[in-house]
Amino acid sequence: MTEKLVLHEYALSGNCYKVRLTAALLGLPLERREYDIAKGETRTPEFLTKVNPNGRIPVLQVGERFIPESDAAIFFLADGSELIPDDRFERADMLRWMFFEQYNHEPNIATLRFWIAFLGTSQLSDEQRALLPAKKAAGEAALKLMDEHLERRSFFVGERLSLADIALYAYTHVAEEGGFDLAGLPHVGAWLERVANSPRHIPITA
């Protein structure tokens, strides 16, 4: 990697943590620039024009170019490395879990963590409050599906750590902050420990 890598982020976001964790596992240096999303710092005209027209973090800056979307950013970092399977089927299967994460997992588990642990339930709008039961149920279904998949596996794809694990680890390991109970999911619990014990692993607070 000859171009400088800069992560535009809000450090407590699991999506941003994915990028830091992938860079750490690969030994890649990463500069960091923090934005206060509560103050609208990712919605300024400059951010929307230069960094991400979608007004969201993380964004990985590669030289003077920008990659929004956490799972695209970690694919860029890991392209050609052992974190992406060589096998064609396994490579697609890895992406299958990454798309599952963004469609079935993150909108429920990350959103409830943000609403409950960051905003606080007393600050929620009526619309957000009405969505709580559906998001809780959908998040629990995603976690249960993961637990069943891991019953006879060490990692999500190909029996070794890949981007699928990193994408799903980011918000699963802090799911209890959003009110999810992991106690009844022993295979998820064992997998979380396995990921946390990987060489060069860093915590979300690093």
Add this chain to the structure above:
Amino acid sequence: MTEKLVLHEYALSGNCYKVRLTAALLGLPLERREYDIAKGETRTPEFLTKVNPNGRIPVLQVGERFIPESDAAIFFLADGSELIPDDRFERADMLRWMFFEQYNHEPNIATLRFWIAFLGTSQLSDEQRALLPAKKAAGEAALKLMDEHLERRSFFVGERLSLADIALYAYTHVAEEGGFDLAGLPHVGAWLERVANSPRHIPITA
């Protein structure tokens, strides 16, 4: 591709159309198996055990193995082809648009199409009805972002057709069925024609 390819699908779904369109553009033969989602045919114990524990279509069957998630399935089909850029940055940028599609586009534009054109507004639950304004606004924002991106570009990434275009074309070209107005989006309109005129293109009804 030596293994037989079978698409488990509901043909009118844009997510399923992505897989058929990618196979057609690449000249790959694809068997098809139709499920009536209104009758719960993707929620049977057999489907959940064998095809997809998430109970959703499309699923691409490769020999005796299965790939859920439309954007993972088209990545599998196109891996190594001209529909995925050779360049590392462009490959990640393609995935950026595919994750944008599944997070910001599909949950709004595809969902409103399903609710309005397939279920019918009179059949919606109170919860669904309450979500209509937010999903309309979020879908319009996604389309506007696309239009601005296409203002100075022919395709989403690298000035040639890629999976990013296929993923976004699937529900954009039928967005009006969900109540979205494409008339004020000239660059989206020109791009839709460009994709439709690609060699070996097939319509969603094929």
